[in-house]
Amino acid sequence: MITTTGLTKVYRSGDREVTALDGVDLHVREGEVYGVIGQSGAGKSTLIRCVNLLERPTSGTVTVAGQELTALAGKGQRANAALRAARSHIGMVFQHFNLLSSRTVQDNIELPLEILKVDRRERSRKALELLDLVGLADKAKAYPAQLSGGQKQRVGIARALAGDPKVLLSDEATSALDPETTRSILQLLRDLNRQLGLTVLLITHEMDVVKTICDSAALMKNGRVVEQGTVAELLATPGSELARELFPVGGEPSGPDRTVVDVTFHGEAATRPVISELSRTYNVDISILGAAMDTVGGKQIGRMRIELPGRFEDNVVPIGFLREQGLQVDVAGDPAAPATAAPAGALVKEGAK
Ligand SMILES: Nc1ncnc2c1ncn2[C@@H]1O[C@H](COP(=O)(O)OP(=O)(O)OP(=O)(O)O)[C@@H](O)[C@H]1O
Numbered sequence: 430m431i432t433t434t435g436l437t438k439v440y441r442s443g444d445r446e447v448t449a450l451d452g453v454d455l456h457v458r459e460g461e462v463y464g465v466i467g468q469s470g471a472g473k474s475t476l477i478r479c480v481n482l483l484e485r486p487t488s489g490t491v492t493v494a495g496q497e498l499t500a501l502a503g504k505g506q507r508a509n510a511a512l513r514a515a516r517s518h519i520g521m522v523f524q525h526f527n528l529l530s531s532r533t534v535q536d537n538i539e540l541p542l543e544i545l546k547v548d549r550r551e552r553s554r555k556a557l558e559l560l561d562l563v564g565l566a567d568k569a570k571a572y573p574a575q576l577s578g579g580q581k582q583r584v585g586i587a588r589a590l591a592g593d594p595k596v597l598l599s600d601e602a603t604s605a606l607d608p609e610t611t612r613s614i615l616q617l618l619r620d621l622n623r624q625l626g627l628t629v630l631l632i633t634h635e636m637d638v639v640k641t642i643c644d645s646a647a648l649m650k651n652g653r654v655v656e657q658g659t660v661a662e663l664l665a666t667p668g669s670e671l672a673r674e675l676f677p678v679g680g681e682p683s684g685p686d687r688t689v690v691d692v693t694f695h696g697e698a699a700t701r702p703v704i705s706e707l708s709r710t711y712n713v714d715i716s717i718l719g720a721a722m723d724t725v726g727g728k729q730i731g732r733m734r735i736e737l738p739g740r741f742e743d744n745v746v747p748i749g750f751l752r753e754q755g756l757q758v759d760v761a762g763d764p765a766a767p768a769t770a771a772p773a774g775a776l777v778k779e780g781a782k
């Protein structure tokens with residue numbers, strides 16, 4: 430639904446150059462909620478602004494709903510009209526809501542429809558329908574100053590939906606809100622994603638946001654996407670930083686000559702008593718160092734860090750047993766692992782040697 434290839438953005442001011450995006454290849458599937466996470470300055474906002482061409486990329490392509498926006502940009506009046514039309518199918522939600530304080534809630538939502546020259550009756554019908562959808566049917570005549578932050582963001586979302594977009598872009602839509610309001614806004618985005626089949630690309634610096642509603646995620650650093658995939662794919666990627674942050678399982682080995690193993694449970698395997706089976710079958714004492722269970726993208730996923738007595742060589746058979754059960758097993762601190770893929774304490778799938 431959204432694809433970028435080699436997307437690059439270099440800002441020039443005087444003789445200074447800042448490379449905000451450095452060859453980003455993003456692939457967002459139709460109907461999914463896709464989260465981009467990264468630290469301040471990583472290039473997240475630049476990426477989302479390049480996706481709807483609010484910002485002109487220095488190079489690379491952006492395709493949304495089968496239309497290459499970068500091919501339309503800046504090639505005369507007709508191309509500009511085509512770009513405007515394409516952009517009207519992309520809704521955008523902002524961190525600070527960007528509502529006009531002199532307009533009522535309803536008039537704020539009607540604004541993009543005025544620009545599209547939709548007639549007054551249709552605008553009004555649409556705005557009221559959208560207000561109902563975001564749970565603010567009674568606030569049509571209120572002014573933004575009379576609303577809470579969460580309500581303002583609901584108006585921001587309703588406005589973003591006015592042009593019947595296929596894609597909704599959200600830049601830190603919840604970071605000005607308290608945790609409970611954040612949850613309700615995320616739930617609204619999830620509901621809209623499901624009800625309307627809306628594809629959502631959201632930017633955040635909070636892992637919780639990714640955990641709550643994203644089907645897929647990408648991690649950005651210094652203008653690059655360093656990891657991306659569905660949550661399940663990420664969890665199955667040895668040494669994935671996103672997986673580790675989504676499922677932090679702490680716990681240090683209790684002594685030398687111990688093997689520390691992270692076991693990831695998905696779906697059916699999550700319900701079987703594999704650890705007690707392992708203990709009984711091989712007569713090993715297993716210590717649990719840490720564990721996390723959660724629902725990610727509506728699926729039950731768990732991770733457990735366990736410790737087995739003896740070195741890795743002594744535990745090849747029990748580890749093999751766990752893998753035969755369909756579990757993902759990552760052995761900690763594998764000495765043969767390349768340093769870049771496995772910083773201290775990182776996990777490396779033993780098959781990746
Ligand atoms: N208009 C601009 N002119 C010059 N440099 C810019 C401009 N916009 C962004 N940058 C620079 O590009 C880099 C990426 O900025 P960007 O706003 O995309 O980061 P971000 O990941 O959204 O950060 P945050 O989490 O703080 O919002 C930063 O180094 C920033 O200073």
Ligand SMILES: [Mg+2]
Nearest residue numbers: 473474475600
């Ligand atoms: Mg930003």
